[in-house]
Amino acid sequence: MTVDFQTPADEVAFAHDSERQFARLLDFYGLRWEYEPQAFAIEFDGTEAVAYFTPDFYLPDEGLFIEITTMNQKLVTKKNRKIRLLKQHHPGIKCKIFYQRDYLHLLIKYGLEAPDHLEEQTAPTRIPGPVQVVNLGESEAS
Numbered sequence: 001m002t003v004d005f006q007t008p009a010d011e012v013a014f015a016h017d018s019e020r021q022f023a024r025l026l027d028f029y030g031l032r033w034e035y036e037p038q039a040f041a042i043e044f045d046g047t048e049a050v051a052y053f054t055p056d057f058y059l060p061d062e063g064l065f066i067e068i069t070t071m072n073q074k075l076v077t078k079k080n081r082k083i084r085l086l087k088q089h090h091p092g093i094k095c096k097i098f099y100q101r102d103y104l105h106l107l108i109k110y111g112l113e114a115p116d117h118l119e120e121q122t123a124p125t126r127i128p129g130p131v132q133v134v135n136l137g138e139s140e141a142s
Helices: 017-028 073-089 100-110
Strands: 040-045 048-053 057-059 064-068 094-098
Touching (some): 017 100, 040 073, 048 073
8 A cells, every 4th residue: 555645755865665664654743854864983993983874864853863674684683783883882872773573563554565675575464562662752732
């Protein structure tokens, strides 16, 4: 099923379809986001940075970076390593990985179209409990 409304996400050239779909979900719920706004040095040769990590999203109202991964386990392991290095060198930066199982859960729950590279994969037969996101800046009506 394809969602039939335009959002700010439709104006961004995302690297992967899963990122576009995630951004559209954030737009639907009115959550402010930035796409790949900052690269962090994570490996050094002495004092010179030799490797960087650029998380996919930043949620400014939460002060949280999000990395989306719908890739195979070998690449997920590399991303986990990057997150560990990010936390080691930038302990004040909050960054979470959104794994394939979480992404598939959202596709099923909200009826979003599957990205091209996931079409051949089987969706989970048991949907886990909802993904919990806390303190999204919701305020009570005055």
